[in-house]
Amino acid sequence: MTAHRRPNIVILYADDLGWGDLGCFGADDIPTPHLDALCRAGVRLPRWYSNSPVCSPSRASLLTGKYPGHAGVESILGGRRDTPGLPAQPTLASLLRERGYRTGLFGKWHLGAxxxxxxxxxxxxxxxxxxxGCVDYYSHIFYWGEHDPVHDLWEDEDxxxxxxxxxTTVIGDRAAEFIHRRASEGPFFCYVPFNAPxxxxxxxxxxxERVSHLPPGRQETAAMVAAMDDAIGEILRALEESGVREETLVLMSSDNGPSRESRNWLGGEEISYTGGSAGGLRGSKGSVFEGGIRVPGIISWPAQLPAGTELGQAGMMMDVLPTVLHAVDxxxxALAGIDGIxxxxxxRGDADDMAATPTGEGVAHRPHGPERSLVWTYQGQWAVRRGRHKLVVDAREGMDPPASIEVALYDLEADPAESVDIAAQAPEVLAALEEELAAHRLRAASRG
Structure with missing residues (x-):
């Protein structure tokens, strides 16, 4: 029997990248050749979700394997230098370090300043x-809220x-340098949370200039995504040059959907950021509609995972920790207190009913695994998905109230844009999902 080889782990995490902002997810106006190639070399995740429609809770779930409320971060954290953050608990980094991994983070933390x-x-x-949560890309100064701007760039504690x-370029270069330096020393975990776009x-x-044909708004977003794609290309090149690409598990995703926020910038100018695309899904950042929580997902591990496939199973960022540790161990x-699976x-298609089925487009689709309920909540909004159905309660279209839908049930396979409420036609499904949501709320309350 061949000895188990522990993979290196690279997680590439975009910020406010919409489901429709990559070529491999349908964007025909943004050049993302490196991510498109990564997708062809791995498994595309068309039903992949963040655990929250905003940044800090999503990052907490990624690193802890828990729902945001169970991880202890349910809202966007501030940037003052006295801002507390993620409560002490095991993380993906600490668990991998216990297993002998060298661990590095290059980019945005946003779990306590x-x-x-x-x-x-x-x-x-x-x-x-x-x-x-954000900085000027050139001065690295944080401008936010009712306090003076503050410089925010750190090398370890300095x-x-x-x-x-x-x-964006600096982050990519630093991550690539870490890989070159650590690849010969044993397994490593390289977490690269970009702040783009x-x-x-x-x-x-x-x-x-590469996207000069696009209208204002979309042009800036496209240029920022293209720059991130170039930085990711440097990271993937470092894996190839170090001879570890085959035995490296690379995951790419985003913390939430595209932003539609308006923010007061220097001089009091109000700017609306509308260049991101949810790919036809309803809602945006801050919303529990699909546009706020369904995000691009790609996973590639050439030594173990088939190339050019798709996973039918819906997954969330809280699933990354148990999935990675499964690959490593x-x-x-057996992880106590973990919500992900x-x-x-x-x-890999290990189960008998997971055999890949070729389609007319030449893509092998892996069917759904056992159904489970996935739950989201943010500022009074709630949503639960089980199988093809999704219930939303007090859902709004983006960051700002009021809610646009009080209660609605959608069939996401037939209606991914969440345009037709089928509650009246499927009362049994509605009742079951309401019961699921009530049970989740009760569990959340009991865990405090």
Whole structure:
């Protein structure tokens, strides 16, 4: 029997990237050749979700394997240097470090700006990036709320200055350097949470020129996504040059859907950021409609996962921790208090009913695994999906109230845009999902 080989782990996490902002997810106006190639080399996840329609809770779920409320982060965290963050608990980084992995984070943390909540306290050996929710891409200064602007760029515990350097490119370079340095030393975990294409809308001139045919708004977003794709290309190139690409599990996704926010910027100018695309899905960042929570998902592990396939199973970012540990340990881990599940068996097609079925387009589709309920909540909104059906309660279209739908039931397979409420036609499904949601609320309340 061949000895189990533990993969390296690379997680590429975009910020406010919509379901319709990558070529491999239908965007024909944004050049994303590196991510499109990654998708062809791996498994496309068309039913992949963030755990929240906003950033900090989504990141907490990714790193802990829990629903945001169970992880202890349910809202967007501030950027003042005294802002607390993620409560102390095991994370994907700390669990991998216990298994002998070298761990690095390069990019956006947003789980506590106070030094006591910096990523080094959560299992990361090396860190480079910023701790707040957004910064100027060239000065790396955080402008937000009723306080003075503050510089926010850190190398481990030390503040560093890279004035004038485009942050997306710097993040990609630092992650690639980590891979080159660590690849020969044993397994590594490289977490790369980009801040692109989150506002402010800054992009290098060369990338703006590549998409100069696009209208304002979409042009800036496209240029920022293209710059991120180039940075990801550097990271993937580092894996190839280090000879570890075959044995590296690479996951790419986004923390929530595209932003439609208006923010007061310098001088009091109000700017609306509308360049991102949810790919025809309803809603945007801040909404429990699909446009706020369904995000691009790609996973590639050439040594273990088939290329050019799709997974029919709906999954969430909280599934990443158990899936990764399953890949690392060689067995589905027994993890107390974890809400996510390992999807590795489904991704590999281990079960008898998971055999890939070729389609007319030459893509092998893996069918759904056992049905489970997936739940979202944010600022009074609720949603639960089970199988093809989804119930929403007090759902709004984006970050701002009021709710546009009080209660509605949708068939996501027939109506992914959530345009037709079928509650009256499917009362039994409605009642079952309402019961599921009530049970989740009760469990959440009991865990405090």
């Amino acid at each position: 106070d030094a006591a909540f910096a990523p080094g306290h959560y299992g990361f050996d090396e860190t480079f990036g910023f701790r707040a 503040e560093v200055w890279r004035n004038g350097e485009y942050l 989150h506002y402010p809308m800054h992009a290098p001139a060369e990338h703006m 060689g067995a589905d881990p 390992s999807l590795l068996g489904l991704l």
